[in-house]
Amino acid sequence: MFKIPKAKEGQPTASGQVKIKKKSRVPGVMITQYVENLPEGMSTPDFTRKPIALTIQEGKVAVFKAIVTGNPTPAVTWVRSNGEINEERYKTVFDAISGEHQLQMPDVSVDQADVYKCFARNEYGKAVVTVTLNIIEVGFKKSKAMQQSRTGKTLSTLERTYGILLKEEKKLEIDEKFWELLLSADKKDYESICVQYGVTDFRWMLKKLSEKKLEREQEQQKVVEKLCNLKPIELKPTGSAEFEFEMSLKDANSKIFLFKDGVMIPYDADAEVKHGLKRVGNRFVFSIDGVNPEDAGLYQVEVDGVKIFSTDLKIPVADFLVKITDVKAEEREDAVFQCVVSHPMQKITWMGKNLAVEQGEKYDITVSEDKLIHTLVIKDCLPLDKGIYTAVVGLKSCSAWLVVEADKNRGAAGKKAALKFSLTPPASKNCNFEAPPSFSVPLKMHKSPERYECHMSCAVTGNPRPHVTWYKDNISLNTNINYYITNTCGVCSMMILTVGPRDSGVYTVVAENSLGRVECSTQLVIQGNIKHT
DSSP, X not given: XXXXXXXXXXXXXXXXXXXXXXXXXXXXXXXXXXXSSOOTTOEEEEEEEOOOOXXXXXXXXXXXXXXXXXXXXXXXXXXXXXXXXXXXTOEEEEETTTTEEEEEEXXXXXGGOEEEEEEEEETTEEEEEEEEXXXXXXXXXXXHHHHHHHTTOOOHHHHXXXXXXXXXXXXXXXXXXXXXXXXXSOGGGHHHHHHHHTOOOHHHHHXXXXXXXXXXXXXXXXXXXXXXXXXXXXXXXXSOEEEEEEEEESSTTOOEEEEETTEEEOOBSSSOOSEEEEEEXXXXXXXXXXXXXXXXXXXXXXXXXXXXXXXXXXXXXXXXXXXXXXXXXXXXXXXXEEXXXXXXXXXXEEXXXXXXXXXSSSEEEEEOTTSOEEEEEEOSOOGGGOEEEEEEETTEEEEEEEEEEOOTTSOHHHHHHHHHTOOOOOOOOOOOXXXXXXEXXXXXXXXXXXXXXXXXXXXEEEESOOEEEEEETTEEOTTOTTSEEEEETTEEEEEESXXXXXXXXXXXXXXXXXXXXXXXXXXXXXXXXXXXX
């Protein structure tokens, strides 16, 4: 077993060693440099991604994540203020692919609530960041029951009664929609569905799901010979949505029904209507034309009253804060389109000349760490790559032209001919692009349920680049580790991981440069606990 002592300010340095405090680009990170002058190519440790404060229910998995930089590569350690970190209750993990250091706490308990520190050290210095873990205490504790059994204080009747109530409560809490989605989902999607519905007991979930699958398959065998290739509903760049599956019916005259949120909806197999069905052999494709926000919901297909397939249509609420713009590239150069969205998105849809483009040899699709900046790179541009490119987020889209110019160095004869007819351009005029700060997208009013995540953002322009400061009730938040603040390409974002009553108030963003100062404010209203029935 390994033990890490309580948090200290760091190991003592050798005699004569200096300690220079440095500022990190990431708020809340403290850097200490051990030498006056760094050797060429060397650097002190720093965090490019710092761990975020967590408020989590006991029994769940708590994970702190951090990404560090530095040359030589820093060693990363974790400590807590009031206790020890041991291998029985903590796991330290390093992902070599993402470069992410993790401190994992499976089945977290109340006594692990504490202030934690993450240290990154190399021979030239150290970086440290502090993060808080809050635990929500719920339910009946097994540890207490164990203590009672050891001391002879058994409460068998109460435990049995409580166990029955707990099971009944679990049944009531979990929406039936959860099981319908799991029954039609691929195994790789189980985790995301469980996270969405707050289910953490995977072993119990898999056991229950196995029972429900057996029941469902026995029902389906009455009307279906074969069911496979289930594909969940997907928004198309054209503004429609589709889901599909392959099915062999026992009776060709069986009736197929389509439901949305439990209500049967009509569809047409031939005409172009709102809800349509295309059938080719055993392949069934259901489509929704002209999708709008009201179309979001759970869609289910039944055959003669037997449920066959369920899928959930979600429509992202994100919009474009910065849209893609026209790009000119010389032949054989790379062209870059970039946009910024208002809410974190793991992935958006890119299209080139009305066809979806995917990551590969020709295209490079990336997203920033905060999931706000999305980039499409068209590699080694050729004349046939020119045309209109589109970024799509839910029901929102923006488009721009790619213009591919011929290689200027191609053909000596062409160059000589061009010289004969060259024109002398007029003398250029001095242009001043300096501008005071302004908000192209201001803050919006926010209402957030208690214990939910809250995300605020605005867009700031100005030259020189404005310095941005966040305030809550006139108190600066830029160095407060309870708020995750970023400023990327003028898009200023602030995230509160788990909002509480203390987070309600007036939030202000101040942007200033040498030419001026502007500010905008919004009110955050906490709506209280949302009870699930």
